[in-house]
Structures are given as C-alpha cells and as structure tokens.
Amino acid sequence: MSWTIFITSIDNPVFTFDIIYKLYTLRWRIECIFKTWKSHFSFTAVHNVSEIQLRVLLIARLIMICTAFHKLYIPINNFLFKNRNKAISMLKFMKLVARHFEKILVLATSASKLEYDAMLEIIAKNCAYDKRKRTNYNQEFLETIEVLSSLKLLT
Numbered sequence: 001m002s003w004t005i006f007i008t009s010i011d012n013p014v015f016t017f018d019i020i021y022k023l024y025t026l027r028w029r030i031e032c033i034f035k036t037w038k039s040h041f042s043f044t045a046v047h048n049v050s051e052i053q054l055r056v057l058l059i060a061r062l063i064m065i066c067t068a069f070h071k072l073y074i075p076i077n078n079f080l081f082k083n084r085n086k087a088i089s090m091l092k093f094m095k096l097v098a099r100h101f102e103k104i105l106v107l108a109t110s111a112s113k114l115e116y117d118a119m120l121e122i123i124a125k126n127c128a129y130d131k132r133k134r135t136n137y138n139q140e141f142l143e144t145i146e147v148l149s150s151l152k153l154l155t
Helices: 017-040 051-084 090-110 113-127 137-150
Strands: none
Touching: 017 090, 017 137, 051 090, 051 113, 090 113
16 A cells, blocks of 8 residues: 554654654664575574574574674675675575585685685675665665764764
C-alpha cells in the first residue's frame, strides 16, 4: 500500500520522518547480517552434538565471522574504495569468505604482492556493489552521518 509508519517515543521535533527513515534503513543492516550468517555460515543447521560441542561450534563460527569482518572486510573495503573507488558488499564478501575462508586468510596475511593483488582483483570483481542507481549501505551511512552532524545530533 506504499505506507511507511513508524511508532516512536522520540519527542524531539528535530527527528523528522526523513531522519527516522534514514536511521531505520541503517538499522536494516542488522537483519542483513543475520541473513548472511544463516545463509552462509550454517547457523541454521541442526547439530546432533552435545551442548558443549554446540557451544564450541557456535563460538568458532562467531570468531571466524568477527575475524573476517574486522581483519579482512574492513581493510579490503577501505583499500578498494580509496584506490579503485569500489565499495564491496558485505553480504557478497561474507559469502566468498564462507566458501574460501582459509585460502583468503592465508592470502591476506602471508601472500606475495602478486598473489595479494590477484586476491583483491577477485574480491573487487565478485563482491563490488552492482552498478545501480540506488544507493548502497556505505553511501546511506555517510549521508545519514552528514545529516545528523548538520543538525548537531552527533557529538
């Protein structure tokens, strides 16, 4: 029906519909992260193991995800954006990581410059945002930060 309704307890008139909408679109990233975990890191698979083994499996997967995000995605995304003006999709990157975690981690930490450059080329080709007119998360985030800063809502 093309309606968008937000119920909020915010009484500050500075928070207009547009600002609340922008903040909500950023919040949607959390849902995308959970979808990525479920789709690519087998969180939905039922394991017929003891509680202790299940905890170890879950913790190991969360460590892998955190490592991939902080040690791979963030630096690679920053490098590709700075040097090639390409932003990479976290969802596409995590899908690639889930399939080739060990190989990517080894290449990222101990590869020759030639191998590292080849890995970056594969990531740029397979994980870059599609060429569409709609904005991606990184663009939305920067735009929202600018709006909130201009309204003095960020300290």
